Amino acid sequence: MKRIGLIFSLLLWPCLGAEAKQPNFIIIYADDHGYGDVSTYHPSDVQTPNIDRLAQQGMLFTNMRANCTVCSPSRAALLTGRYPDRVGVPGVIRTRPEDSWGYFSPQVPTLADALKKSGYHTAIVGKWHLGLESPNTPNERGFDFFHGFLGDMMDSYTTHLRHGNNYMRRNAEVVDPQGHATDIFTEWAEDYLKERAAQKDKPFFLYLAYNAPHFPIEPPAEWLEKVKKRSPQLDEKRALNVALVEHLDDRIGQVLATLDEVGLAEDTVVVYSSDNGGSLPHAQNNDPWRDGKTSHYDGGFRVPFIMRWPGHIQAGSKSDYSGQNFDLFSTFVELAGGQPSAVLDAVSLVPLLKGEAMPEGRELYFVRREGGPAYGGRSYEAIIRGEWKLLQNDPYSPLELYNLKNDPQEKNNVRAKAPKIFNELSTALRRHIQRGGATPWQPPEQGR
DSSP, rough: OEEOOOOGGGGGOOOOTSSOOOOEEEEEESSOOOOGGTTTTTTTTTTOHEEEEHHHHSSEEESSOOSSSSSSHHHHHHHHSOOGGTTTTTTEEEEEEEEEOOOTTTTTTOHHHHHHTTTTTTEEEOOSSSOOSSSSSSGGOSSEEEEEEEESSSSTTTEEEEETTEEETTEEEEEEOSSHHHHHHHHHHHHHHHHHHHTTTSOOEEEEEEOTTSOOOOOOOOOOHHHHHTTTSHHHHHHHHHHHHHHHHHHHHHHHHHHHHHHOOOGGGEEESSSSOOGGGTTTTOTTTSOOOOOHHHHHHBBHHHHHHETSSSTTTEEEEOHHHHHHHHHHHHHHOOOTTTTSSOOOOHHHHHOOOSOOOOEEEEEEEESSTTTTTTTEEEEETTTTTEEEESSOOEEEEEEETTTTTOOOOOOOOOHHHHHHHHHHHHHHHHTTHHHHHOOOOOOO
């Protein structure tokens, strides 16, 4: 495996034992933020100086993928370290049961549960999207504190409603904050960090899950005006999206500034990523990868992924390791001094952070289940093994095979030219599907 710029002094890297200080953890998780809409990856019409600064101060991953091309499955995988169908979430959990395609298995421990066992205070600020009621509310799934939104998406960033319902909560209490959702979640995250600064003897895990830049694309008016003045050539849809992303980046900068102000930055691992690629109909950008959200081409999977831990992760380093977002589960558990469970599908990235090689021969599996006439409630899958990728983009189309080394933009389907590889990956894919089928993805029927 090729690694770029990883020259470490291992003397800086502590072995977490009885006397080592456990780091704090923050995951900043965007919603539909495409790889091409982060300016640290390549020149862009969008400017993300705060996210870029995280990369300058830490490690930039160029080959990480989300666990699904849509929201709920990606979040379920991130918080469990398991493929989403193995925790009952192969599709999006929605407010209307007839259009909901997942049920977050209450039996599966979350990352918050695991870190609590290691002495962490755990919190989520922002979007949950893994259940609207017991037993699948954040406080019942390992989080000591919840200040955010239970639902799937907001009909407006300023009303915060979904289908006329208010899903904003402070723990179990219904709240009705005023303002743009990105501003609100930022303020709540800053409040949490200030509280934790007063209790530095206890490490914390903060999952800060913004709903930006998910549609509806509603940046504050002053941010849209700023973008139009700077880049008058942009069409309206693109300008709206650029403004929404730049507003998000600015608020991430506020959170990082608060981390500095309260003296927690040096002791905190910060990760930035997204639940899936950007939505092309909403003028989001996944360049240089093909397609976008909902697609099993890499535009739907490749996401920004950055880790910063001052004094431990080399500033300005890069990795082209091919992993998935849920690898953070095993990584954080190990950094906290625990032992990742053998049942996890995730792997720890700690060797990479130390400048060491990762084990080879890993498979990456993807699944999405969806309703409507285009999908019919069925699932479609993808699998990556080495340089080969086998995929469908709906349940009714034939499987396609691509060599990612020779064809990273997935333009040439070589299924007919590589029958041996096709058969091997098809067999492996069936095994994954069988394992996922053991976990129900609808809630138990009531009254039986």
